[in-house]
Amino acid sequence: MSQALxxxxxxxxxxxxxxxxxxxxxxxxxxxxxxAVDGTEHEGEVVAYGNLELxxxxxxxxxxxxxxLAFFVAGSxxxxxxxPQARAAGATVIDFSSAFRLDEQxxxxxxxxxxAGLLAQEDVSLVSVPNCTVxxxxxxxxxxxxxxxxxxxxxxxxxxxxxxxxALEVLADQTTALFGQREVETTVYPKxxxxxxxxxxxxVQGDGGTSEEQSVIDExxxxxxxxALPVEVTCVRVPVFFGHAWSVNxxxxxxxxxxxxxxxxxxxxxxxxxxxxxxxxxxxxxxVAGSDRIWVSRVRATEAGLxxxxxxxxxxxxxxxxxxxxxEALLAAGKxx
Ligand SMILES: NC(=O)C1=CN([C@@H]2O[C@H](COP(=O)(O)OP(=O)(O)OC[C@H]3O[C@@H](n4cnc5c(N)ncnc54)[C@H](OP(=O)(O)O)[C@@H]3O)[C@@H](O)[C@H]2O)C=CC1
Ligand SMILES: N[C@@H](CC(=O)OP(=O)(O)O)C(=O)O
Numbered sequence: 001m002s003q004a005l006x007x008x009x010x011x012x013x014x015x016x017x018x019x020x021x022x023x024x025x026x027x028x029x030x031x032x033x034x035x036a037v038d039g040t041e042h043e044g045e046v047v048a049y050g051n052l053e054l055x056x057x058x059x060x061x062x063x064x065x066x067x068x069l070a071f072f073v074a075g076s077x078x079x080x081x082x083x084p085q086a087r088a089a090g091a092t093v094i095d096f097s098s099a100f101r102l103d104e105q106x107x108x109x110x111x112x113x114x115x116a117g118l119l120a121q122e123d124v125s126l127v128s129v130p131n132c133t134v135x136x137x138x139x140x141x142x143x144x145x146x147x148x149x150x151x152x153x154x155x156x157x158x159x160x161x162x163x164x165x166x167a168l169e170v171l172a173d174q175t176t177a178l179f180g181q182r183e184v185e186t187t188v189y190p191k192x193x194x195x196x197x198x199x200x201x202x203x204v205q206g207d208g209g210t211s212e213e214q215s216v217i218d219e220x221x222x223x224x225x226x227x228a229l230p231v232e233v234t235c236v237r238v239p240v241f242f243g244h245a246w247s248v249n250x251x252x253x254x255x256x257x258x259x260x261x262x263x264x265x266x267x268x269x270x271x272x273x274x275x276x277x278x279x280x281x282x283x284x285x286x287x288v289a290g291s292d293r294i295w296v297s298r299v300r301a302t303e304a305g306l307x308x309x310x311x312x313x314x315x316x317x318x319x320x321x322x323x324x325x326x327x328e329a330l331l332a333a334g335k336x337x
Pocket of ligand 1: 010011012013014015016017038039040041042059073074075076077078096097131132133161162163164165166314315318319
């Protein structure tokens with residue numbers, strides 16, 4: 001196993017970049033050097049890496065020549081422009097953006113769903129990971145897939161951290177403005193998010209769906225290897241800082257008892273809350289923020305299959321943890337130089 005790697009995090013001052021740095025330090029990823037890279041406007045800033053502070057290096061001055069592993073978490077424009085360059089310089093790239101998710105030439109990975117497939121691939125120099133709205137949902141669906149998924153119907157409740165750092169400030173500012181009876185500015189989102197719900201995430205497409213909804217459809221199908229799976233989804237932005245939630249209905253071709261479903265979910269590393277008789281017997285985004293688990297509550301039988309409530313920390317479980325788990329899987333298989 002190669003040790004003491006040189007690692008770069010591109011987009012290091014963002015929410016996901018910071019969470020990746022936290023996880024690398026917490027999980028003692030064997031890095032001999034970690035470069036925090038971001039846009040020029042972040043020059044002079046520092047970011048935490050365990051007990052250390054890293055100076056942010058400007059993107060346009062960074063060479064990937066000595067980098068073994070680069071996490072790209074600065075959006076698809078940066079990934080499209082620089083991931084090929086990093087790869088050509090010899091770095092393995094783990095990309096958290098929409099740039100390569102539907103590219104059949106690029107492995108698209110959640111280790112606990114299709115990690116074995118990743119390790120069987122010859123070229124793992126670029127690995128794409130799913131949208132944070134997809135990973136926890138797909139892990140839960142995969143746990144039930146042996147019973148034949150025939151339709152998935154989902155409504156999402158997505159926290160503002162899914163939009164990035166700036167949206168956290170917008171929700172905080174709007175909330176304090178409302179309490180202070182001051183005028184509320186609407187930036188980042190087209191309507192007020194504080195004490196409101198916005199039933200549109202991403203750009204609207206020709207069929208009336210949004211780019212975020214299409215990502216869920218396309219990426220769930222690709223991860224589960226079911227390209228024709230009917231997936232219906234409505235994505236809603238909610239005034240919560242951290243933690244996404246999903247209301248999920250699955251139609252199954254073979255019946256599955258609730259108790260067995262709970263066991264299958266738990267066997268896939270999901271924390272199943274099983275206190276349906278208690279008034280507070282369910283998990284909420286507030287409780288799961290900061291947790292590295294996916295939480296399922298309210299599992300119940302429906303005419304067609306099952307319904308349940310899912311929630312997870314979008315920044316850690318939905319995004320950063322999956323990136324780091326891909327790196328750990330590559331490292332353990334000797335696929336990082
Ligand atoms: N947070 C989440 O749960 C999810 C995030 N994503 C996506 O992942 C990416 C990172 O998310 P997140 O960390 O939350 O976002 P943030 O907005 O918190 O951070 C993004 C970072 O990338 C930098 N950046 C963006 N565009 C450029 C550019 N063209 N050149 C140089 N630097 C750039 C930003 O710099 P600056 O501050 O100067 O803009 C910022 O430092 C985003 O594309 C986001 O859409 C996807 C799914 C979920
Ligand atoms: N899923 C993110 C949106 C996003 O940034 O998606 P993508 O990685 O496809 O750009 C959210 O919660 O808002």
